[in-house]
Amino acid sequence: MIEDLLMLLFGSAAAVGALLMLVLRHPMRVALALIATMISLGGIYGLLGVHVIAVFQIMIYVGAVMVFMVYAIMLLDVRDPSFTERYSRLLWPGLAAAVVLLGVLLDATRFGFADPAPAVARQFGVQPFSVAFLGEYWVYFELTSVLLVVAVLAAVAIVKLGGRRRG
């Protein structure tokens, strides 16, 4: 009972945060709305029993990605024409396309809503996750390290290239 209530609470908080992202003007407020959405998504993951993913959601997204984003907002200029005019010319076509997309997706997944969720929270502890992760998916784990190295190299290369072209 209380879990349903919490799920409803977190879900509506996430939806409200996402909607606020669309209408708020200043990027910092948009970032705060996105952080609220992510934290409530972390709560939903925790309620679903996937605690590992909930912890990583808070740690990686809110702790790393969004802090990086907030720093970038602070680095950049705040007086900008894109703040006074929020929307581009594509507002009405974009709205229509989003409504159509939502309709198509809802129609495609209509049958999925009916099944009751079998409550199997046991399986999603840290230990089964780690065993499955390092036993079955170790290749992908190693590949992510390669991906991270490539990303760091690419970021450094971008900055160096831009500096050389400017100077």
Add this chain to the structure above:
Amino acid sequence: MGLSLALFAIGLLGLIVRRNLLVMLMCMELMLNGVNLSLVTFAQRSATLDGAVMVFLSFIVAASEIAIAIPIVLLLVRRRRTLDAGAFNELKG
């Protein structure tokens, strides 16, 4: 499920209609979050761990994506002195 669909659609809408480059980046993050939520829901329904592992991998992809995207945005802004996506219309074909 419905929430994840809604998050994805709102993120896509934000990517299209907003003008600010940073806000567009954040809307991309929102789309990724919607997909992650659907993956977690599938993993929980089917009682397997594949979805959870995939969400973890997509976290890593999202982190590296942001690490590359933010320097690109910084450089673009330094060249043009604006965050308006409409100012970069030379990328049009």
